[in-house]
Amino acid sequence: MEYRWQRDNKNLTNDDRHQISDKTVTIDKIQRQDNKITYRCIAQESGSRLSNYKDITLNVMYKPGRAQVEDKIIGPYFEGHLSDVILRCSVSDPGNPKAKFSWSKDGMVKDRNNQGHYSISGGQLSVSGHGGLWQCTPYNDIGNGQSANINITVYANPVFIKNISNQSPRAEIQNDLNVLCSIRGRPAPDVIWLYKGGQLPDVVTVISESDVINNKLITVNRRLIWSTDSTLDQRRTTSGLYTCIGNVDDKETKQNINIDVQYAPYNVNINISGNITIIEKELLSLTCAATCNPQCNYIWSKDNTQIIIRDILEFKSIRRQDQDPLEITIRVTPEGHLIQDSDVTVSCIVNSRPEPSSIKWTNITDPDLQDLDCSHKNNTHCMLTLSDINILDSGTYQCQVDNGVRGSPVSLNTNIIVYGPARWYKLDPDDHV
Structure with a gap:
């Protein structure tokens, strides 16, 4: 009996994959390409034409090939869009047995089916539920094929976290300006501030704080503050309407806050109807x-006594008693105990109308110390400097002011007491102890 082998009706001989020994053929390294290949064994009587054969078809099992998707990116859609999205997936080689398909998102399986298509329908799209990377994986009993990815882009409309008008609308120029605008969306919203519909004043700046990501939604924080180099005078002019705007792919939201910049009175003036001399x-x-x-x-x-609360003060018939008072203030520097060998400044400050014609210092304790020289003097200020003082400088010092109106000088006294250790001083023979 003689035996021979055929592969798909072609006589088979020994090669790098087939070894024939009598009636046995050995196939080395079965491959997926061998699937459904028919091998035929033919038996023939020696010296006779009588023969018979038997066919065997290989059923080679192997995992699927590479997944293929129609679109790599789907979208963008905005949250709330009625979902009519269909994800389509096929495979280069279905494998044996025939592949099924698994759809997953963020590592969690969403669906398994035989067709490869997955329909997202019956609801509204959301960032957390639908946005992100979807993966199609072909599989069978032998294993998984190579996956393919589809990215569904779902945007979230910009939304204010808090109403900015709920923040205090008042800002004091000497304190911090602090107004926060927080807008959430996906992708990160573009957030800007406007002043009266245009550019912010130079004295107001915006600082960007760290973005916050929660459940794939991004919160952008932009805070209004005073510029570091701004002056109080510049800040006074910045009251008005401020607008915060958030934008995601041309979807816009905005809110307004009317900031009232407050400041203490300045540029105080007294306007007189007529001449000051009346x-x-x-x-x-x-x-x-x-x-x-x-x-x-x-x-x-x-004279520190309140007369009236209003902007206009009227005298129906002016009297001489109504003339401006002459006020004297004495300031000693340093304050407190005066220590021997230190320097002391005694200032006489005058508020008078008209301005004084003379200001002078005397030591009324010592008759010899009259008309003391001022180290600094102008029409309203006379500063007396005592250097390296000792206990002999103690005494009563008097500031005398004459403005030519009251008929005689007006004076104010201050006592200077110098503290220090006891010392010997040489006395003049005429001094009395």
Whole structure:
């Protein structure tokens, strides 16, 4: 009996994969390409034409090939879009047995089916539920094929975390400006501030704080503050409407806050109807004006006594008693105990109308120390400097002021007491102890 082998109706001989020994053929390294290949064994009587054969078809099992998707990127869609998205996946080689398909997102299996298509329908798209990387994996009993990815882009409309108008609308120029705008969306919203619909003043700047990511939504924080080099005068002019705008792919949201910049009165002026020199019994009207926010209140006083609360002070018939007072203030530096061998400054500060014609210092304790020289002097200020003082400098010092109105000088005294250790001093023979 003779035996021979055929492969797909072609006589088979020994090669690098087939070894024939009598009636046995050995196939080395079965491959997926061998699937459904038919091998035929033919038996024939020696010296005879009589023969018979038997076919065997190989059923080679192997895992699927590479997954293929129609679209790598789907979208963008915005949250709330009615979902009609169909994910389509095929495979280069279905494998044996025929491949099935698994759809997963973020590592979690969402669906298994035989067709490869996955329909996201029946609801609204969301960032967390649908946005992100989807993966199609072909598989069978032998194993998994190579996966393919589809990215579904789902955007989230920009939304304010908090209403910015709930923050305090008042800002004081000497304190911090602090208004926060927080907008959430996906991708990260573009957030800008506007002032009266245009560019921010130079004295106001925006700082970017760390973005916060929660459940794939990104919160962007932008805070309004004073510029570090801004001055108080510059800040006074920045009251008005500020607008925060957030934008995601041309989807926009905005809110307004009307910031009221407040400051203490400045540029205080007294406007006089007529001349400051006025004849007794004439009419005199004085108007006090200042720049301030909130609105100024005006208090007129004389000799530290309140007269009236309003901006205009009127004298129906001026009297000589109504003339401006002459006020003297003495300031000793340093304050407190004065120590021997230190330097002391005694300042006489005058508030007078008209301005004083003379200001002078005397030591009324020592008759020889009259008309002391001022180290610094102008029309309203006379500063007396005592250097390396000792206990003999102790005494009563008097500032005398004459403005030519009261008829005689006005004076104010201050006592200087110098503390120090006891010392021997040489006395003049005429001194009395």
